[in-house]
Amino acid sequence: MTQVVLFNVFNGLIVGAFYALMALGLSLILNLSGVINFAHGGFLALGAYLAFTLIPFIGFWGALIVAPLLTAALGLVIERLLIRPLYGGDPLYGLLLTFGLAYIFEDATRFIWGAQSLPFQLPAFLTTSLSSQFFFVTGYRVFMIVIVVAAVGGLFAVLNYTRLGMRIRAGTRDLDTVSTLGVNVRVLRSLNFGIGIYMAGLAGVLAAGLLGLSPTIGANLIMPSFVAIIVGGLGSLLGTLLGGLMIGVASGLAAVYFPSATEAVIYVMMGLVLLIRPRGLLGEEGRVH
Amino acid sequence: MTAARARAFDAAVCLLLLFMPFWMGAIGGYTELATRIVVMGLAAMSLNFLLGFTGVLSFGHAAYFGLGAYGAAMGIKYLGAGTIPAMGLGIVVATLAAMAIGALIVRRRGVYFAMVTIAFGQVFYFLAFRWNSVTGGDDGLTGWHRLPINFGFATLDIFGNDKAFYYFALAVFAVCVAAMAKLIDSPFGRSLTAIRENERRARFLGVPIEFHIWLSFVISCLFVSVAGALYALLNNFTDPRALRFDLSGNLVIMAVLGGMRSFWGPLIGAAIFVALQDYVSSRTENWMSVIGLVFVLVVRFFPRGVLGMLRSGAKA
Numbered sequence: 001m002t003q004v005v006l007f008n009v010f011n012g013l014i015v016g017a018f019y020a021l022m023a024l025g026l027s028l029i030l031n032l033s034g035v036i037n038f039a040h041g042g043f044l045a046l047g048a049y050l051a052f053t054l055i056p057f058i059g060f061w062g063a064l065i066v067a068p069l070l071t072a073a074l075g076l077v078i079e080r081l082l083i084r085p086l087y088g089g090d091p092l093y094g095l096l097l098t099f100g101l102a103y104i105f106e107d108a109t110r111f112i113w114g115a116q117s118l119p120f121q122l123p124a125f126l127t128t129s130l131s132s133q134f135f136f137v138t139g140y141r142v143f144m145i146v147i148v149v150a151a152v153g154g155l156f157a158v159l160n161y162t163r164l165g166m167r168i169r170a171g172t173r174d175l176d177t178v179s180t181l182g183v184n185v186r187v188l189r190s191l192n193f194g195i196g197i198y199m200a201g202l203a204g205v206l207a208a209g210l211l212g213l214s215p216t217i218g219a220n221l222i223m224p225s226f227v228a229i230i231v232g233g234l235g236s237l238l239g240t241l242l243g244g245l246m247i248g249v250a251s252g253l254a255a256v257y258f259p260s261a262t263e264a265v266i267y268v269m270m271g272l273v274l275l276i277r278p279r280g281l282l283g284e285e286g287r288v289h
Numbered sequence: 290m291t292a293a294r295a296r297a298f299d300a301a302v303c304l305l306l307l308f309m310p311f312w313m314g315a316i317g318g319y320t321e322l323a324t325r326i327v328v329m330g331l332a333a334m335s336l337n338f339l340l341g342f343t344g345v346l347s348f349g350h351a352a353y354f355g356l357g358a359y360g361a362a363m364g365i366k367y368l369g370a371g372t373i374p375a376m377g378l379g380i381v382v383a384t385l386a387a388m389a390i391g392a393l394i395v396r397r398r399g400v401y402f403a404m405v406t407i408a409f410g411q412v413f414y415f416l417a418f419r420w421n422s423v424t425g426g427d428d429g430l431t432g433w434h435r436l437p438i439n440f441g442f443a444t445l446d447i448f449g450n451d452k453a454f455y456y457f458a459l460a461v462f463a464v465c466v467a468a469m470a471k472l473i474d475s476p477f478g479r480s481l482t483a484i485r486e487n488e489r490r491a492r493f494l495g496v497p498i499e500f501h502i503w504l505s506f507v508i509s510c511l512f513v514s515v516a517g518a519l520y521a522l523l524n525n526f527t528d529p530r531a532l533r534f535d536l537s538g539n540l541v542i543m544a545v546l547g548g549m550r551s552f553w554g555p556l557i558g559a560a561i562f563v564a565l566q567d568y569v570s571s572r573t574e575n576w577m578s579v580i581g582l583v584f585v586l587v588v589r590f591f592p593r594g595v596l597g598m599l600r601s602g603a604k605a
Contacts, residue, residue, distance in 0.1 A: 030400065034400060036400055036403065036404060038538075082585065082589070085589070086588070091346065091399050091400040091403065092340075092346050092403075092541070092545070093588045093592060095346070095348065095400070095403055095541075096538070096541060096542055096545060096584055096587070096588050097584060097585055097588040097589070099538045099542075099584055100542075100580070100581040100582065100583065100584020100585045100588070101581065101584075101585065102581070103535075103577045103578065103580055103581030103584065104577070104578050104581035104582065104585075105581075106577060107575050107577035107578040107581065108578065111575060111578075223407070223408060223411050223534070226404050226407060226408045227408050229404070230404060230405060230408060234401055260419045260420065261419075262419075263411075263415040263418075263419070264412055264415045264416060264419070267408060267409060267411060267412040267415075268412075270405075270408055270409070271390075271393060271409070274393045274394065274405065275393060278396060278397075
């Protein structure tokens, strides 16, 4: 029993790490630009499929580096052409536009790569189990955790110690002032969007190795990411990270004790958080709007 | 629009609706499509009560639509209820859910409100999806159908005769739409518009903002669940897709496409959207891309919708 529980907690942490990676990107974009990027799951799927296509040419490691960058590049193009004109307007329109983009992404993925699930080839040494007792600790899962920790660490380092990061954080507080101080806000928003999409692409490559490829892979991960943001608290990236991990573990535990509530439990958690602490775990007072 | 022109427009809409099963065939449609337009039109207009007239962005109305659908379906299948009591069951269940969830989210605004409503909507989707033994899971709830309505003095065969069902749906539509029009015209409705235009000013004038938004949310969900119940009856079937978030998004785009600042806008948006979806999905497998493109084009080029454009065209 202990092993089963451990297995599911571990699994939950891994799934939670995905949610967190997705949600951090969403959160970045939402905080600075006020756009809920519904197409985030579409970008994730794109990252996964690009990696699938690239692996025969440049190998897994090459794909791990290139696929998220290509995804981010497409993200920049879409931001420039479609999303930028909506900044500052009614949030309804950003939501609707990215919602439509999500439809197009899912359909395009299905059109290009087919509706069937595809196998995703991993390097052999990553798929072996590291311990006979804890069979579930495969090399790939450990590797995933390392990558997620590195990505999240990298993100927080960029935000805290680079000029770009400071501008993003300042812009999140008061974009007008940042603009008045001579920062090109358009470029700032573009770069910020690119970073968010890069995280989605990276999550996609990692998810493909764990879950396999299917056109709906992104759509299945986006809702929990919203929940992660709400549970963690709007405006707090640390909260988003925490929220993602928490709901991952919660659904892992639910899978042991109440299998039919595996998905629903995270929404119950969200309800409880909204009831007891409406601004979220680490959300700042007065920033809940 | 002047009052006279508005009345003429109302009359034209009523006439078109009244004879829709007859002119639908002439332009390549069919009666079931006409019914679907009326049902989705009701759903979009109900959503717009909140979206357009209160200015609150809900992206999770599919949940209440679906609860209405499942309530009606289960009422007939498990309780052996008649068509109208079964609809009543769906509406009550959905409205109770809206009251509870509305209380949790009523202080949220803008993007945050949208995000919370989307997320909460998914609870019911997973419930329907997972609770196989009762809901039929992913395959949906089958093995039941709508029942003829017995008025005592006469029986309306809405099951055998699809035109009869159209007029039944239209009658329900008319009652709901008249009720919403009445509400929008009432002092309560004026306060909702005041909240939309300037929440802070409305608060200073003594409007209890949270209570009004909550009530508007509940009313909107109530009417959307009526549409959901009708939708299940129309298909003699319901499945988790009636609850899923893409339906919520579709309802919002219907409202925006038609014009969310006008009363009839969402109905027009629903007619265009439903007809387009019906046509495109019969022509190509890639209908999702076309629908997605509609979203993008509407946002970029017609953000005020068909009626919004007509109105500003008339002014200029």
